[in-house]
Amino acid sequence: MSTRFTMSLCFLSLETGKIFNKVIMQRLQEKGFEGLSEALIILFPYIDQAKKISSSELSRQVGYSRQAMHKNIKKLEELGYITLTLENQKEKMIAFTPKSEALMQEANGIIEAIENDLSELIGKEELEAYKNNQAKIYARLHSLL
Template identity: 55%
Template sequence: MSLCFLSLETGKVFNELILKELEKVGFLDLSSSLILIFPYIKEYENISISNLAKKLGYSRQAMHKNLKKLEELGYLTFVQQVNKKEKSILLTDKSEVLIEKADRFIEETQKNLSKLIGKEDLEKYIEVQSKIFDFLNEKNKA
């Protein structure tokens, strides 16, 4: 299995596990593509819709559709930016709880992986993945 395919499949399976866990605790009507949006909004506070679309590789239309659904479900709101052309995306209390639940599941998964492969190997894996990401990100910018 190639590095690229393995990374894609690992991310996909991890997101599906997070989604199942969120469904267990009452967060329904979400999809794997919708839960991908939350970490970006959390990381890049007051991010605009167009910048979020770029970060995720979505078209503006697809991003608007996804964000509209999340707004209807009560996960986010929009605030007009100073330039009046763009709106910032803000997380609601409901989405903050969702992120907290997802973070707990991720932490628990990391603990289980640490038991499975050993703490040092897991830390090394994270370090190597970070180096691969940085390398590929730099190549992408060039």
């Protein structure tokens, strides 16, 4: 049996996501959004989707340990991307600041530009089919949890 490395669906999805995040992060830094890392950039879509989210829920969704999440939240707060508010006497809630709202707007423009580039590369229909298939794969894998 060969031990040759193969490009599995799992590996390709992981690597595509990592590269996509690196491109977004680099372009955001070029626009003046400083202090970001791959560990931090991953958090923005989750916070954006929830609007306000606890650190424990964010940690659960992202898959970070509580200690790692605490460190990342502290960094985002120091950089001015989030605020923390005590909502229920137990846990602080994370919310965006105007700086992170501007970051998300810029990131969405970057994502749109990348999608347009990919659409030119493989065709609009192929890109839409890819996105639809990725959504189906995600839903199926999520149902296995």
